[in-house]
Amino acid sequence: MDAPAVSIRTPDQRIRVFVSSTLRELEPERRAVREAVESLHLAPVMFELGARPHPPRSLYRSYLAQSDVFVGIYGGSYGWVAPGEDVSGLEDEYALSAGMPKLIYVKDGVTREPRLDGLLDRIRNDDDASYKRYGDPQELGDLVRADLAVLLAERFDASRPAAEEPPPQHYDGGRVPAPYSAIVGRGGAIATVRELLDRPDVRLVTLVGPGGIGKSRLAIEVAAEIAKEGADVVFVMLESVRSAEFVPAAIAHELGVRDAGDGPLEDKLVTALEGRRLLLVLDNMEHVLDATAVVMKLISALPELTLLVTSRSPLRVRPERTFEVAPLEVPAEDARPTPETAAGIPSVALFVERARAVRPDFGLTPANCEAVLGICRALDGVPLALELAAARIRTLTPESILQRLGTGLGLLSGGARDLPERQRTLTGTILWSVDLLPASARAALARLAVFTGPFTLAAAEALVGEGALDALDALVESSLVSQRDVGGESVFTLLATVRSFAASLSTQDEWDDARDDHAQYFFGLAHAAAHGLRTGDQGRWLADLTLQRADLASAVGWLTTQGQWDRAAELAWSLYLYLWLGGLLGQVRLWMTRLLDEAAASGESLSSRAEAIALYFTRAVAFWQQQDVDLVGGLTRSAQLFARSGDASGEALALVSAALARLAAPVPDVQGAIGALERSLDCFRAGGDRWGEAMSLVTMGRVLLVAGEGEAAASRFEESLALAGEEGEPLGIAIALHHRGWARMLQDDVDGAAQDFARGLEISAGLSHDEGIAYGLEGLVAVAARHGDVARAGELAGAAEALRQRTGLFNPAVASFHGPVVEALRSGGLGRTFEDGASRGRSLPLTEVLANAHA
Incomplete structure (x- = not known):
């Protein structure tokens, strides 16, 4: 019954709404609640049955511990009581929600099990819980949406500081990633990096070190500490970015800046960040060092911006301060510590912590202590190597691991001598870990290396075939592949270091075949999306494509370099609506410019259709007149x-x-x-x-x-x-x-207009379509002005202005219907009232603005 020692990551990074209910009985209700939560730009945390390497009870308890709001939905069933437990997961979840705001919804017209009636009686007497009845899933969704909006507004009012200066604006998209495990042995490094970042004369800190040394994990911990103190932090993962020219787009995506291709994206980033005190983290920059010019432009133009970069190589620019991330401390060769004292050595502590994640009863004993010390020495304290070795505790003893490691590391005594020592250690550990896999899992790993970013089980099956799930199970257990839940679906990722090694397992012909199959899968996905995006299932398709956007770009790039221009253009054309909604038209412009250049260099002519698509995307990405x-x-x-x-x-x-x-x-x-x-x-x-x-x-x-x-x-x-x-x-x-x-x-028809603007705003918010949100807010400005509510008009106008500035969605004058309304208010006798409202609107979190507009 104890909470799990391992931190199990929830599938989101926003304000988290934990949804508790029986699963199959209330499946339509769960869908309705998910849509309601997402429509407010919040993140539903919903336990689903599926292949995760943790027991269900550990999962939902860890999910609850990381959530902010509890929503309970109750029908007729009390739920299953697991062997050895006294209560069902349903009741356990409610008991663990103490201290959280709770919204409770009970279905009318059903026969309830006696134990559920008893639970509901206790809930009704809980002063901290809001208790309502509902009839059908649609009514439930409406209730949840309205109640969450009110709850958020009330919580904001209760916690807002009394000072005149408004709180800083935070954008949901670039939150610090949740770590998969506790950080071990880095207290001194965290303090040193924090001291560097706190110095007013330091604008850029680069964490350097070989792959697997823990640069990203250290950056996450530092960024998380700073964010917890209320600072504005945006974390950008560059691992899946293929070339330096796409780095601005990756930064823009996490900042929520739309890349419409209507001018240099770096200029939009400067505009969006102007006056904003921010820590920008750029993780894994070593393969895109040509983008250093972008970093320097941001530093030069934005005096309140600080950057934290992780890279195997320094950027070598004047403002840079480097911090070399060292391996974890290892036991001295002649040391003979007891299990109790050995547990305090950082490398040993990490090994034990990760071993317990796969075998909870593992611990240091007099019998195994010497072998564990030997493992830590053999792996030079390299964190990723230690994690890979610890993952084998499920089936091997420490003594067996140490013996096999000696063999595996010895395999690198030949051609790999030119690698740095610690990189040889890591590569040897990966090789050792791969050699322990069944042949089918080894073959799968080689093919999965073609994925640039996160991938789904369906995508893996397209590359690997029928045994994909079994292979993934083996790879996840071995810590060679990581797995998380996104929207109730398992999503998998390879670390860059593992991906690089896995790619070397294929011959050139095998690699080309895998890339062809990869492109074929994403070509089919894009084709299906072209239809799905034009239906009521639009939101789900947008989420799926956003998750896999790096591999969609990779597929277009592969087809282009292989001279398959028709297919590359067709893939991009199928994604038209997604690219528009996702603010990615600037990226597709780069894709199609490269396609036109490749075709011109080859001397071959494009088909009419491919040329039509390429011309469209290189011209229609903006409707502002460009002189050139x-x-x-x-x-x-x-x-x-x-x-x-x-x-x-x-x-x-x-x-x-x-x-x-x-x-x-x-x-x-x-x-x-x-x-x-x-x-x-x-x-x-x-x-x-x-x-x-x-x-x-x-x-x-x-x-x-x-x-x-x-x-x-x-x-x-x-x-x-x-x-x-x-x-x-x-x-x-x-x-x-x-x-x-x-x-x-x-x-x-002011009332009719207000209804249209409000409904359009609600739909746009549900799609996370920033431009639609801005249009809805601007429409309501006119409604408020017509009603004589100048302060509210100003607040809505300020919020729309801030959203457009933050997202780079600048509107030409010909399309700005609310512009004359704003000008009239600003130039009238109530201009001060309007400006005060606008100032307030620019500072409010978008969630509160939407809640107010909905009210």
Whole structure:
């Protein structure tokens, strides 16, 4: 019944809402609650049955310990009581939630087991719990969404400091990763790095050392300590970034800055971070050192920014202070400590801690102490090597491990002598660990090395085949692959050091075959996503693609370098909606620029369709006029090539972008834009593309709205909303609602406009679509202004401004319908009231802004 010693990572990094219920009985309710929690930008922590290397009771207890809010859903079942236990997991979870805010929901109209009735009686008498009844999953979802919004607002009000200066703004995306295990033997290193970072004259600290020495783990611990003190910290993992040119995009992603390709991304980062006191952690930078210029630009432009970098090599720039991460202390050769005193030696302590993670009854004894000391000496105190060796305690004794390690390390006495000593130790330990695997797991590891980032079981099965799950079980048990839960699904990752070694297990032909299979899998995933993203399942597809974005980029890169330009372009085209929603159009512009360059260098011609896609993505990534790029000409050419290849929808989409480019020109061409949109509408209809038709209609309505034709614009928005509603596609519904809201405002239907803006805002928040959130807030600015609530209008405007600055979503004047409203308020007699509200809105956390807007 004791809590587990090992820290089991929850599947998120945001405010965590633990959801307690029976699993199968209340599956529809669990889905509804998950959607409600995610719609508020919070993270549901939901125990699911699955293949994790921990007992269920240890999992949910560790999850609870790391959660912030408890939501209990109760139907008719009390739940299963495990052998040797007195209560079910359901009751145990509630008992462990003491001290947390609790929201309790009980289903009406069901027959309850007696023990559950007894539990509910006790819950009703708990003064700390909110207790409500519900009828169906939809009602439950609405209750949870509303109650969480109120709870967060109340908690914020109760904890907000009295000082006039508002609390710092935190962005949810770049939180410090939760460690998989406790840190051991690094107290002095943590203190030294903290002292360096606290010095006003130090702007850049680089933790250097060989692979597996613990640089990332030390960075996580330092960053977590600083974040716990209330500082703003963003952690960027560069391990899966293939080249230096994509480093700004990786930083932007964690900061929530959208890369629309409408100018240098580094400039957007500077704008987003201006005036923000921040620790930015760049982890695993050794393979992208050419991005050091980006680091220097940020340091030079942002005096309140401090960077902590981990790298095998220093950056070698003037502001840098380096700290070499040493191995853990090992026992002296002639030392003969007792088990009690040996446990205080850092390398021994780490070995024991990791051994207990796989065999809880393991401990130092007089019989095994000498062997453990020998293991720590043999592995030179290298943390990753110690963890790999400790993982074998499940099946081997310390004496056996020491004996086998001697053989494994000896295998490196030949060609690997040019490696640094500690790197030879680590490589030897990996080799030893791999040699102990069954042949099927070794073969699987070699193929899994093609994955750049996290991968799912389905992706592993596509690469490995039928035995993927068994192979992954063996690799996870051996600590060669790590596993975590994301949204109820197992996700796997290889450390860069292990991946590099695993790649060496394949011949060139085998490696090329694996890369081909990898690209084929992600080509199929993107093709399926093209349809799924246009349905009511849009949110799930967005989450899946975001998780695997590094490998999607890797697949495009592989196809491009292999001359498979049609497939590379097609993969990117299938991801169009994801790239737009995810703020990744700047990255796809780089992909397609490289594709055009590769094709030109080869002297071969692209197919009409591949050229059409490449032209579209290198021109339509922004609707701001760029002096050095012929946007309208390139997009018109793209539309012609789509037509030549028989793709009516592609032709139509290029025409929509060409219309927007005409509107954004220094001298807007309204009639030319309307003509392009009318042709696009005909093409979408000819191709039976209802999603595209809805987008074209809303764009046409937007042009009419700018031209002052409110009634005609409203008609287009109504048509668009009807089409999007029939498809059940959330983004299209939100876009149509936002625009219909402005048409209603122009027709003096303020209440109707408020409903449209609020509903569009709610949908956008559920999709984490920052641009939609900004549009919704800006619409509500006009509503508040019309009601004479100048302070609220200012607060909403300030929040929208802060969101756009933080995410790089800058709107051209022609698309800013709320701009005149804001200018009128600022220049009127109540300008001070408006500005005070705007200042408050810029400082509020987005979660509270959304809760207030919902209220």
